[in-house]
Amino acid sequence: MPAPLTPRQAEQVLRPSSTVPVRLADLALAVKAQGRAAHILNDISTSAVTGLCLDSRAVLPGDLYAAVPGANRHGSEFSAAAAAAGASAILTDAAGEPMAAATGLPVLVIDDVREDIGLLAAAVYGTRERSPRLFGLTGTNGKTTTTYLIRSILAALGETTGLIGTIEIVAGETRIPSILTTPEAPQLHGLMARMAGLGIGAAVMEVSSHSLSYRRVDGLRFAVSGFTNLTQDHLDLHGDMEDYYATKASLFAPERSERAVITVDDAWGARLAAECGDRALTLSTTGDPDAAAQWSVAAVRPDGLGHAFELRGPGSTLLRARTGLPGDFNIANAALAVLMVLASGVDPAVLQHALDTADPLTVEVPGRMQVICREPAAIVDFAHNPDALARALESVRSTIQGSRVIVVFGATGQRDATKRPIMGAIAARHADIVIVSDDDPHDEEPAGIREAVAAGARAAIAAEGLSSTVMIEYPRAAAIAKAAALATVADTILVAGRGHEIWQEVKGVNLALDDREELRAALIANGFTVAPGTAPEPNDSTTEGTEG
Ligand SMILES: CC(=O)N[C@H]1[C@@H](OP(=O)(O)OP(=O)(O)OC[C@H]2O[C@@H](n3ccc(=O)[nH]c3=O)[C@H](O)[C@@H]2O)O[C@H](CO)[C@@H](O)[C@@H]1O[C@H](C)C(=O)N[C@@H](C)C(=O)N[C@H](CCC(=O)O)C(=O)O
Numbered sequence: 001m002p003a004p005l006t007p008r009q010a011e012q013v014l015r016p017s018s019t020v021p022v023r024l025a026d027l028a029l030a031v032k033a034q035g036r037a038a039h040i041l042n043d044i045s046t047s048a049v050t051g052l053c054l055d056s057r058a059v060l061p062g063d064l065y066a067a068v069p070g071a072n073r074h075g076s077e078f079s080a081a082a083a084a085a086g087a088s089a090i091l092t093d094a095a096g097e098p099m100a101a102a103t104g105l106p107v108l109v110i111d112d113v114r115e116d117i118g119l120l121a122a123a124v125y126g127t128r129e130r131s132p133r134l135f136g137l138t139g140t141n142g143k144t145t146t147t148y149l150i151r152s153i154l155a156a157l158g159e160t161t162g163l164i165g166t167i168e169i170v171a172g173e174t175r176i177p178s179i180l181t182t183p184e185a186p187q188l189h190g191l192m193a194r195m196a197g198l199g200i201g202a203a204v205m206e207v208s209s210h211s212l213s214y215r216r217v218d219g220l221r222f223a224v225s226g227f228t229n230l231t232q233d234h235l236d237l238h239g240d241m242e243d244y245y246a247t248k249a250s251l252f253a254p255e256r257s258e259r260a261v262i263t264v265d266d267a268w269g270a271r272l273a274a275e276c277g278d279r280a281l282t283l284s285t286t287g288d289p290d291a292a293a294q295w296s297v298a299a300v301r302p303d304g305l306g307h308a309f310e311l312r313g314p315g316s317t318l319l320r321a322r323t324g325l326p327g328d329f330n331i332a333n334a335a336l337a338v339l340m341v342l343a344s345g346v347d348p349a350v351l352q353h354a355l356d357t358a359d360p361l362t363v364e365v366p367g368r369m370q371v372i373c374r375e376p377a378a379i380v381d382f383a384h385n386p387d388a389l390a391r392a393l394e395s396v397r398s399t400i401q402g403s404r405v406i407v408v409f410g411a412t413g414q415r416d417a418t419k420r421p422i423m424g425a426i427a428a429r430h431a432d433i434v435i436v437s438d439d440d441p442h443d444e445e446p447a448g449i450r451e452a453v454a455a456g457a458r459a460a461i462a463a464e465g466l467s468s469t470v471m472i473e474y475p476r477a478a479a480i481a482k483a484a485a486l487a488t489v490a491d492t493i494l495v496a497g498r499g500h501e502i503w504q505e506v507k508g509v510n511l512a513l514d515d516r517e518e519l520r521a522a523l524i525a526n527g528f529t530v531a532p533g534t535a536p537e538p539n540d541s542t543t544e545g546t547e548g
């Protein structure tokens, strides 16, 4: 496995090949124009910057290093490191001023760096003038899958599209694994400028609730934003569902998103649609004839591993589509992708032609309902919250008499602990054999996490009279091996929670672990024939494109 790129190498490949220097004084004026204070220390009238960066470890020569207060440290503690890396100036707040000024570099001091970081990143990279047409996806589940589907439809329409999300960042020939689902504002604006420089006309990105909380998408204007669904997740950050909703909903503010496509299958979607008014297209995927939506999924029928369906819109508008992706929820993702492309202004007849001729909704999404073997059916999926796990388990249940569902999963350490027993109970309800193992324990003791998940499963079995069996197996590779050893050809194995991930973090150490590889090897060891891998994966090296 090639070594991961260093933060500086990653920064280098995600930036535009050149930028016009921007004077610090002009950046100060941009902040003041918003009615906020700004002053410059150690100034020389020619102070100018060619990039913006939030991390001293990624600073490139000529950058403005943005030193923000974090959960652990104030970024100004890294001022000297940023200066040593070649930063031309530092952007910080009053608390960061002394350490930043001590470097002798010019320092732009403003009240709250995160509040203006989008504005400043847009100014440094000129993204207000030149940026790809942007599609944004938010919601608890389905963002990654839907971004791949949109990109695939746009490719079928002859368009090259950039991609930013949990799995990877793709900008032309550059393709690198992601650190964050939604990068920080400076990197996003740099990427937009890079893509524009490469002649990439559209970009599709996941917008996490963290990114909205941390103002990472500030200064971007989305042509179309889409909402998948909202169920429990990230309550460690948001505290309650109301805050989680309000954060997600902020993507759809008129100054941020021109158009919206909102799945109204849950009450949160219905509320968001009401708040968006005319800017939103609404989508119902439940088959409920009384659903109040402009577009609805109808005439669903199984087609290979996936489904064919119709999208019925206002008047007699009709689009026919099919997706080869397993899982009922992928109908919803596919429908949302189609409508987002439609909402971007593509002619319905042209879109229908692309859907009919290129099968764009059958693209493989790494680690999302990824089929490793057909007999037994063995699937790796990223489901790592209660709703996703329930829906993934429901959708893999075979109709073969006597077939069992075996699930392997765990829960992440140092994240929303309330999910653990809930997910255990869901597994006990939907699977016959529940093998509880580790996810990313991070710094938490793994035994306690496993026990909390298993306790939820056992409690559900006792309370609901379920017949499922619960066992604890670790490390995760052993749990996967156990599942393969227990399986017969009629059974289904679902390895849930880690999807495309290739590193497991245990107490600060990254251990190589790829569920797909472990599952393949375990199945082969038990005499089963596995499906060949099809999707090329991003690796930790990158090919750079030529800017046009
Ligand atoms: C909880 C969270 O989101 N934290 C983010 C936050 O970190 P922090 O406040 O702890 O930062 P800190 O460690 O105190 O450091 C303060 C500042 O010093 C800088 N620093 C730090 C060390 C150094 O050597 N040099 C340096 O410049 C840091 O870049 C930071 O700006 O600011 C950092 C700088 O941008 C982020 O990298 C970091 O994301 C961490 C890595 C993270 O794991 N975030 C996750 C939870 C996240 O955002 N996830 C969502 C998806 C969630 C989902 O849907 O599953 C995402 O969009 O990725």
Ligand SMILES: Nc1ncnc2c1ncn2[C@@H]1O[C@H](COP(=O)(O)OP(=O)(O)OP(=O)(O)O)[C@@H](O)[C@H]1O
Residues within 6 Å of the ligand: 139, 140, 141, 142, 143, 144, 145, 146, 166, 181, 206, 228, 229, 329, 330, 332, 333, 367, 368, 369, 381, 382, 383, 384, 387, 388, 389, 391, 392, 499
């Ligand atoms: N529309 C959906 N509704 C419910 N569950 C879904 C939906 N789409 C996908 N899932 C489930 O959620 C998992 C994650 O899917 P995906 O990566 O597409 O979503 P995501 O929103 O990007 O998730 P994350 O933010 O956690 O990366 C899938 O592996 C699948 O189990």
